[in-house]
Amino acid sequence: MRLHRLIGAVAMTVVMVAPGTADAYYGNGAQIISADFGRLEQGDDGTTFAAISSNGSFVAFQTRARNLFPDGDADPPGQYREGGIFRSDVASRGLELVADGDFRDEETNTLQTRGAQNPSISADGRYVAFSTAQRLVAQDTNQNIDVYVRDMAVPIRNLGAFDLVSAKDGGDVPASYGPQDSPPPGGAAGSEVTRGAAISADGQRVAFRVTQPASDLPSRPAPDTPPSQVFVRDRGANTTELVTRRSDDGGPAGGALGPAGISGDGSTVIWTGTNAPSQTRLIGGENTEPSAFYYLWRRVADGPSAPTRRITGIADPDDPACPPGAQINFNQTSTGPCFGPLAEQEAVRANISSQLPGMSADGRRVIFLTGTGPRPNASTGPGLDAYLTDMSEGVTRKQGTLELTREGSLGDPATGSPVGGISTANGGRYVALTSVRTRFSLPTLRFTGRERSVPDARELYVVDLDARTIERVLRSVNGGDIDSDVANGATISGDGSRLAFTTSAGNLFFGDGNQRADAFMVTRQPEPGESPPPPPETGSGLGLIEDLGSDDGPIVTARARSLRNGSVEVLVRVPGAGGVKAEARSRVGKPRRQRSLAVRTTRARRAGRVRLVLRPVRRYRREVRRRSRVLSRISVGYVASRGGRRLRTSVRATFRKPAPAKRRQRRKPPRRTGNR
Secondary structure, three states: OOEEEEOOOOOOOOOOOOOOOOOOOOOOOOEEOOEEOOOOEEOOOOEEEEEEOOOOOEEEEEEOOOOOOOOOOOOOOOEEEEEEEEEEEOOOOOEEEEEEEEEEEOOOOOEEEOOOEEEEEOOOOOEEEEEEOOOOOOOOOOOEOEEEEEEOOOOOOOOOOEEEOOEOOOOOOEOOEOOOOOOOOOOEOOEEOOOOOOEOOOOOEEEEEEOOOOEOOOOOOOOOEOOOEEEEEEOOOOEEEEOOEOOOOOOEOOOOOOOEEEOOOOOEEEEEEOOHHHOOOOOEOOOOOOOOOEEEEEEHHHOOOOOEEEOOOOEOOOOOOOOOOOEOOOOOOOOOOOEOOEOOOOOOOOOOOOOOOEEOOOOOEEEEEEOOOEOOOOOOOOOOEEEEEEOOOOOOHHHHOEEOOOOOOOOOHHHHOOEEEEEEOOOOOEEEEEEOOOOOOOOOOEEEOOOOOOOOOOEEEEEEOOOOEEEEOOOOOOOOOOOOOEOOOOEEOOOOOEEEEEEOOOOOOOOOOOOOOEEEEEEOOOOOOOOOOOOOOOOOOOOEEEEOOOOOOOOOEEEEEEOOOOOEEEEEEEOOOEEEEEEEEEEEOOOOEEEEEEEEEEEEOOOEEEEEEEOOOHHHHHHHHHHOEEEEEEEEEEEEOOOOOEEEEEEEEEEEOOOOOOOOOOOOOOOOOOOO
């Protein structure tokens, strides 16, 4: 039987244990997402973020990989695309391009145009929001970074595939921005979105920020709105609404220096920023320094006059027993109506400027990170910990806040490591978080499953806020610890059953061989029963192969790396004696097209590993030196000595300009002293 597969990508076998051990139920290993299953290729460069749709059917990911573009989608003349944003269909494993990544000069490798970054995906996976300096609609005439939404139901080159979000209120006129001193290459600053949190569940409302220069948003005659504002775009009504408003006159307050997100129903926006005294109520005696960071929350669905509220802090302005004009001597131990749930302001002990709280679909349930301990002062270190709060009307900050995790012994990574980025499922019940911490000492959450053996890598956890449990998610394909950090910013489906994340771990499936960060997805399995035997390890190296045998037949794997002398080393693992051939094909020559850049053959005397070193053929060596780097696809073929069985695989590698040879200093003879 002919079988095309990704080694171990389906090796998500659940670890079945005897009832009562309460092992985690996400199983072993994970399904790779940043791969082209049609061509059986893993992404050839790193993936930085993955956003899963609320229904768990699609994952949008941002990558630098250059081998995932559709056949026939060539780079522009003289340039190459450094990856982009892609969408993976979880069921079919189909891969679609959402928008191109950075465009770089093919000769100098310099950035020409900043491409698509920071994806967020709607609940059904149809709409993907992102930012880019590329002008994707005719109306976009500025030279700045703007925000778009891609409709995946419309082919990418068709009219209507892209909708400009950073546009003026009442139409589709793009935003204009003020001048910027020394704009970076690739596109001047303009509008930006926060990855994984920028779009509503139905894909119709998008929260975005204007970053550096002034703008003419929402509907100004000239770019005179100060920078660092949050806006919400209603794509159906073509309206753009200011979110960061001064409490006295409703004008632009600014201060949105951190991330911003929108709730699933589009009713609520939350952001991390400064200038809080001009936007929300502070109680007399609080620090009124405008540069202090706060977590701020506003129901935009209630109209322009809706108040901006704080989700936590040293004070409790939501408590009706705290009278207007109250003057309080705030400290870390006193309690009373005007005192908040925290012993200090949320940004005092740890930097929260890059942290965004997670929200439920209606925006009422909020989970956030802070380094400050609860009131009265609980001895805590400077690491970030998780809290839950209820923003419903009539609930004070003290009543609505629950401490979820607390830092343990300072210097002990098992209990004292900080909690990383958090993401909330659309329903608000499940939360994904990351941490090196392996033991959660605070009894608010009951740990389920098996601890990591050593606290030496950032792990992924799921919190069930209703059941008050925290569960470790990941294990290697053999059931051990993963061998690298999970990046902060994992995302979770609405029912908590699926998580998308990125990691450089190489043991989540057999054969991971690109030595880069990849996007993965893990799925919650039924409760374990009895243990099946673990899957046999089929080798290491490149994960994407074509196996011309049966499920249990022999395979060949390969991995490649660039050498300092301009060659590429290919290590091939073969199942027995036979001939091995490696051929690198690249876009070289004039006219530039796919040609054979290097070829090498050898013989394997027995099962095991053979080494081939590919050096560019003479007529293309000068071109490789001139271009500095040439990406190649290396096809590896194996023919068994007995029976003539043929197996093949492929791997990506880059031929680089040879490094200058180190000059060897001529050693001087030792100076003779004394009598001969």
